[in-house]
Amino acid sequence: xxxxxxxxxxVAIPEARPEDAASFIEIESLDKTFVGQDGEPVVALQGxxxxxxxxxxxxxxxxxxxxxxxxxxxxxGLLETTGGEIRIGGTRxxxxxxxxxxxxxxxxLLDWRTVTGxxxxxxxxxxxxxxxxxxxxxxxxxSVGLEGFEDxxxxxxxxxxxxxxxxCRALLLDPPMLLMDEPFGALDALTREQMQVDxxxxxxxxxxxxxxxxxxxSEAVFLSDRVIVMTPRPGAIRAxxxxxxERPRDLNVHDxxxxxxxxxxxxxMFQEMGVIHR
Amino acid sequence: xxxxxxxxxxxxxxxxxSFGALVGLWAGIVWLFETPSYLxxxxxxxxxxxxxxWLQMIPHSGWTILxxxxxxxxxxxxxxxxxxxxxxxxxLERILYPPMVATQSIPxxxxxxxxxVWFGFGMFPKxxxxxxxxxxxxxxxxxxxxxSIDPALVQLARSMGAPPRRIxxxxxxxxxxxxxxxxxxVGSALAVVGALTGEFIGSDNGLGYxxxxxxxxxxxxxxxxxxxxxxLLAMAFFYAIEVLERLMIPWHVSQRAHTG
Ligand SMILES: Nc1ncnc2c1ncn2[C@@H]1O[C@H](COP(=O)(O)OP(=O)(O)OP(=O)(O)O)[C@@H](O)[C@H]1O
Ligand SMILES: [Mg+2]
Numbered sequence: 001x002x003x004x005x006x007x008x009x010x011v012a013i014p015e016a017r018p019e020d021a022a023s024f025i026e027i028e029s030l031d032k033t034f035v036g037q038d039g040e041p042v043v044a045l046q047g048x049x050x051x052x053x054x055x056x057x058x059x060x061x062x063x064x065x066x067x068x069x070x071x072x073x074x075x076x077g078l079l080e081t082t083g084g085e086i087r088i089g090g091t092r093x094x095x096x097x098x099x100x101x102x103x104x105x106x107x108x109l110l111d112w113r114t115v116t117g118x119x120x121x122x123x124x125x126x127x128x129x130x131x132x133x134x135x136x137x138x139x140x141x142x143s144v145g146l147e148g149f150e151d152x153x154x155x156x157x158x159x160x161x162x163x164x165x166x167x168c169r170a171l172l173l174d175p176p177m178l179l180m181d182e183p184f185g186a187l188d189a190l191t192r193e194q195m196q197v198d199x200x201x202x203x204x205x206x207x208x209x210x211x212x213x214x215x216x217x218s219e220a221v222f223l224s225d226r227v228i229v230m231t232p233r234p235g236a237i238r239a240x241x242x243x244x245x246e247r248p249r250d251l252n253v254h255d256x257x258x259x260x261x262x263x264x265x266x267x268x269m270f271q272e273m274g275v276i277h278r
Numbered sequence: 279x280x281x282x283x284x285x286x287x288x289x290x291x292x293x294x295x296s297f298g299a300l301v302g303l304w305a306g307i308v309w310l311f312e313t314p315s316y317l318x319x320x321x322x323x324x325x326x327x328x329x330x331x332w333l334q335m336i337p338h339s340g341w342t343i344l345x346x347x348x349x350x351x352x353x354x355x356x357x358x359x360x361x362x363x364x365x366x367x368x369x370l371e372r373i374l375y376p377p378m379v380a381t382q383s384i385p386x387x388x389x390x391x392x393x394x395v396w397f398g399f400g401m402f403p404k405x406x407x408x409x410x411x412x413x414x415x416x417x418x419x420x421x422x423x424x425x426s427i428d429p430a431l432v433q434l435a436r437s438m439g440a441p442p443r444r445i446x447x448x449x450x451x452x453x454x455x456x457x458x459x460x461x462x463x464v465g466s467a468l469a470v471v472g473a474l475t476g477e478f479i480g481s482d483n484g485l486g487y488x489x490x491x492x493x494x495x496x497x498x499x500x501x502x503x504x505x506x507x508x509x510l511l512a513m514a515f516f517y518a519i520e521v522l523e524r525l526m527i528p529w530h531v532s533q534r535a536h537t538g
Contacts, residue, residue, distance in 0.1 A: 078433055096437060096439060097437075098438060102433070108428060110449070111529045112527070125439060125444060125448070127444070
């Protein structure tokens, strides 16, 4: 990242030192309570503790409404905590933290910009020079197999291609961390598996710290170093599972007994919590 | 491009055919039933009347165009900022929205005589009625457009460090344009209705005034000629807005794929 891009972020973070590489994101007894439509308090998250190492791929699975999206918003500083605290690289998050890339289930591409224009959106939003980053945008697009589509409009792309553009957009300013909220949730099964493989490749190449939310247990196990299983609302951590499968993984890992064992373990937890019934 | 051109010429061809058929039908009815020309003049008579009276019709058309444009532009200039205010503050919405809806429930045509009493004959009552009648769809559709932004997009922009003003200008406003143009197009047709109404009620110029005086003299051929000029003007206005729309939002679904 260029120095100017870093300075434009609203939170100055110290450069990473090897000794604090241990914990990059630190979440400590985090609470979040919303005021619902009827004025009643809605406890979304309660007493959540989590540490994420620099460069780690952590996935959160949990029943709908347990606070996964809320957790990502809190990490990005887009919502205020009602208790506890979040630190990234040692800095306490009290305002939007902009040195990260966000990817949502909907690709949120702007119809009025070209593919490259969409990848350059972080520049526009921060008031940086778009031209200075145009080469980087093209490189990123090429790295996910989208060379030749730079000047197309989003509506000319398939769902999978659009989500790749969204990923490039998140990576444009080379943030150390990615927040991904069900990014492949709207894709068909085949495209989805391809995207998982490609995301793993990007992750290996870029060494990002990733906080990933999904409803797919196998997607979580395939991608992650650790899987966080959450309880129904109020969301808390039910269990943290280490996925000790070798990297890089290919799709055939799905058929190994280690893989199915972890998937099974997580599914049992959901059954135990009454989230899914047999 | 070639295909689009071909389609365009095809469209134009069929338009000529369908209008030609209508005129033929009209001439046929007049010839068959020998309708007196004060009831239904034939196409030839109307054309003749247009030729005889065009010198007189031009300044009157000018006045009508002026009132339509003035009322319409006023509605845009007042309506769009008002819509922006309404979506940006809940309090202001509560204050401004009910009276806006209330004025909408008054038949604007009923207000025209009042405007004549207040402002006399002349431009003002016409412009006022045109303004009032096209104001509402412009405001409402702009509000709908500004509200339709995906909350996740706002979240994304904030995570990129965008200040609210930039989110508004670069995301919310462009996203609102398709809906806004819906209101602008409906408004363009209504503005013509409004200006004519104003001219009916209290004016000594404009095509509405000319229409009334032609009716008074049972000059039905002139009446028809004026009607044609009026619909041509209204159509030209509507298509001007459509061209503007095509220029400003070529990316929108409604503007895509003119092939087919
Ligand atoms: N702005 C808000 N106001 C009030 N309640 C909210 C708000 N945002 C979220 N909630 C509530 O907080 C809880 C957690 O919501 P959240 O969106 O984080 O769930 P989630 O785990 O992401 O669900 P899903 O898997 O369906 O996406 C829900 O019960 C939701 O209704
Ligand atoms: Mg969610």
